[in-house]
Structure formats: C-alpha cells, structure tokens
Ligand SMILES: NC(=O)N[C@H]1NC(=O)NC1=O
Ligand SMILES: [Zn+2]
C-alpha cells in the first residue's frame with residue numbers, strides 16, 4: 001500500500017495545485033476556459049442575491065412612494081409602502097438610501113457603440129461602463145458606425161461575438177435597413193429572425209460608406225416584412241433638398257460659423273422626410289395593409305412643421321412615434337461658439353424658440369421618448385483645432401449624462417421625476433419590446449438607478465467620465481444637478497461611487 005501512495009501523492013499534489021491556481025486566477029480562467037462563466041459575485045459590488053432597497057422616493061408606475069423594493073435573484077419580488085415600518089428582521093439585507101431617488105434604470109434606445117470595427121471611436125466596454133455610470137441599465141445599439149454594419153444575420157453574429165464578456169449593462173441591437181436587404185427580403189428576414197429588435201434606415205447619406213440611404217420605396221418594402229415580425233422601423237428623417245444645399249459648396253461661407261452649418265440642414269429637410277413617411281404610415285392603422293408595422297422618427301430637432309405632421313398622423317391612428325435627444329433640449333444655436341464642433345450633429349441643434357417648443361412637446365406627451373444618439377468618433381475627425389463645421393464628424397457624445405442633463409435643463413420647464421421615468425424607461429421599454437423592463441414593478445428585472453437630483457457637480461477633469469473620448473463631449477465643463485449614486489442591472493450592483501463591478505455581466509437581448 002505504502003509504495004502506491006508514494007507514487008500517487010506527487011500526482012495528486014500537482015492536480016490540487018492546478019485546481020487551486022486556476023480557481024484563484026480569474027484572468028487565466030477567462031482566457032483558458034472562456035466557456036466557464038465568472039462567479040456571480042464578480043458581477044456585483046454587493047454579495048447578496050436577496051436584499052431590499054429602501055428610499056423615501058421610489059418612482060413606480062403608481063406614483064412616488066416611500067418604502068422598499070425587495071430584490072431576489074435579479075428580479076423585483078415585492079414593492080412595499082412604508083419607509084419606517086419595513087418589518088424585516090435584522091439579518092435581512094437592507095440598503096437604506098434615505099431620500100435619494102430610486103427609479104427604473106434608463107433605457108437608451110439610440111446608442112452607437114461602434115464595435116466591431118471602430119473601437120477607436122467607442123466600444124462595448126467603454127460605452128457600457130459609461131451607461132452604467134449614468135444609471136442606464138439597457139442600451140440598444142445602432143447598426144452603424146460599426147464595421148461591418150449590422151445588416152444581415154452574419155453581421156449580427158459578429159456584434160454578438162464582439163460583445164461577449166464586455167457589456168456592463170444589457171444590450172439590444174437594431175439591424176440596418178439598406179437597399180440591399182430591402183430588395184432581397186430574405187436577408188432582412190434572416191436578420192430579424194436572428195433577433196434584432198427592429199431596423200433603422202437613413203433617408204439621407206449616413207456618413208458611413210457601408211450604410212447606404214433608403215428611399216421611401218425601400219422603406220415600404222422593409223415595412224411589409226416588419227409588419228409580419230411586429231417590430232419597428234426607426235428612421236433618420238432628413239431628405240437632402242438640393243435647392244437649399246448650395247451653401248456647403250460656396251467658397252465664401254465661413255465653415256467655422258455655426259450658423260453656416262445650421263443653414264445647410266434646414267427644418268424643411270426633416271419636414272420633407274416626415275411628409276413621405278406619414279404618407280406610408282396610414283397603412284399601419286388597424287385593419288390597414290401594413291398593420292403590425294411601426295415607424296419611429298429618431299432624433300427630431302424641428303419642433304414646428306415636422307412635429308405637426310407626426311401629431312396629425314398619430315391622431316389619425318397611425319402606428320408612429322418620435323424621440324428627441326438631450327442636446328436638442330439643452331442647447332440652442334445662439335449659444336454654440338463658432339468653431340466648437342463638439343456641438344455638430346444632424347439634424348442640427350436649432351434656435352432657442354425651437355428648443356422651447358420641443359420641451360413643450362415633451363411635457364405634453366407629443367414626443368414619446370428620449371434617447372442620446374450618442375455617436376462619438378476619434379478627436380481627429382471632430383476637427384476641434386480647425387473648428388470646421390462643414391467637414392467635422394457629426395455626432396454628440398453624451399451617453400453617461402442622459403439623466404442629469406435632462407433633469408438639470410428640464411427643471412426650468414417643470415419636468416417631474418415621473419415624467420423622466422416615463423420618457424427614459426417605460427416608453428422606451430414598450431417601444432423596443434423589452435419585456436420585464438422599464439418600471440419598478442413586481443416580476444420585472446431589478447434594473448434600478450439610485451440618484452440624488454439635488455446634488456450638483458461639475459463635469460471637470462476630476463469627474464469620472466467613462467466615455468472613450470470625454471474631450472469630445474459638449475457637456476464637459478458644465479455644472480449639472482442630479483448625481484447618479486448606484487446602478488443595479490438584474491439585481492447586480494454594477495456601479496457604485498465611481499466604480500464598476502469587476503466583471504461585465506450584462507446580457508445581450510435578442511427578440512424571439
Ligand atoms: N452615422 C451617425 O452616427 N450619424 C449620427 N450622427 C449625428 O449627428 N446624427 C446621426 O444620425
Ligand atoms: Zn441619425
């Protein structure tokens with residue numbers, strides 16, 4: 001017996017040390033055993049799977065209440081009113097947030113994460129860290145400016161592979177509607193069957209070579225497929241009207257003047273696109289030939305004729321919705337410094353009276369939801385030095401600031417916590433078909449932001465900003481109110497006090 005033991009012992013020792021080594025070294029484990037999921041405690045800065053969060057201001061669909069939310073295995077299992085009499089024994093884990101606001105996590109349905117292919121612009125890691133730091137618990141990624149663009153089931157697969165182990169919040173995906181898949185609907189069906197939540201198209205050049213624009217005829221083809229899948233079409237609604245685009249070609253204009261850029265993309269471009277779209281959405285009414293299809297106008301800037309067309313279409317019963325973005329609600333053309341291309345986006349930021357009317361529409365419910373259209377690039381393409389508005393990349397970097405910006409600028413117009421929660425969580429969840437998200441309600445995912453609306457802070461160099469290129473953001477240097485304290489995604493505390501959970505445990509969301 002003894003000689004056998006002596007022979008086995010060294011082997012046993014080696015085996016045990018291997019096991020111990022791999023279990024202690026997560027990074028090695030992740031590399032060598034990519035299929036082994038990291039243990040749950042790396043996903044959260046909190047060790048508990050069953051706990052309560054208490055606050056005097058919990059925003060629910062039934063109003064703001066004082067009480068606690070019970071979270072178990074990632075879900076909300078009860079919402080109890082009564083802040084002081086929680087009736088829980090001392091062993092039970094309770095996080096008491098006092099008067100900090102507990103709200104459903106934000107759902108940002110318009111984010112360009114740019115991976116794969118342009119990770120020097122943004123990326124799953126940086127983008128979703130920024131989201132988590134901003135209280136955003138789900139983002140829906142745009143089918144461009146990644147390369148290749150997400151226009152087929154094969155390119156969606158590349159997205160999913162690139163996102164693996166890199167997302168700190170849940171991520172859904174929009175596909176792209178481009179002439180190729182609009183004219184060959186089996187490609188489009190493949191993309192939808194593979195799980196994109198809907199598709200997005202441009203009615204003007206997108207700025208990205210492998211994402212060509214669609215005409216209204218392509219859009220009609222796309223809608224007939226989308227009707228079957230009951231998923232939305234999102235449209236960048238601007239049509240280039242040549243007669244009004246001479247300025248760009250004129251040598252005498254000052255490319256550093258913001259007004260030069262503004263005049264190259266007048267409201268009539270938005271109006272022209274939306275006019276064509278509402279000509280088609282009449283067929284989306286109940287009983288119509290396109291029933292089941294839905295048209296969503298992304299990033300509306302023009303709050304006059306374009307908005308009126310949308311309101312009319314809605315009142316007729318068309319299946320149509322519209323979003324606007326924080327930058328159209330925070331800034332106005334009068335205050336954009338010449339040469340400051342951080343403010344360049346399309347459609348452009350218009351004048352102060354346009355902004356006032358946009359806020360009115362948001363607060364009256366004519367604008368259905370808010371989104372960031374976070375669309376960064378590399379500093380070289382933003383041409384900050386030259387300040388050339390005509391040649392710089394158009395796109396705003398803002399993802400992390402969705403909540404404080406809309407709260408800070410909206411307070412003056414009387415925006416309420418309930419309205420913010422509707423515009424940033426409940427409506428986006430319904431629009432994108434995200435089940436079990438968008439509200440603090442029993443059975444839903446425990447996707448929660450805890451924030452202090454009254455707390456002011458300055459976006460200076462000391463502020464932890466997780467965007468890949470903070471210097472490109474037009475919000476840097478601003479003083480805002482509404483600081484995000486903690487963010488929970490499916491019950492995991494993914495962000496707290498400027499820090500993220502060690503592992504990225506967000507879930508890719510695919511439509512079934
Ligand atoms: N390609 C892209 O991200 N374009 C976006 N940028 C912007 O300012 N408007 C857009 O549609
Ligand atoms: Zn767009």
Ligand SMILES: [Zn+2]
Nearest residue numbers: 110142373375
């Ligand atoms: Zn966009």
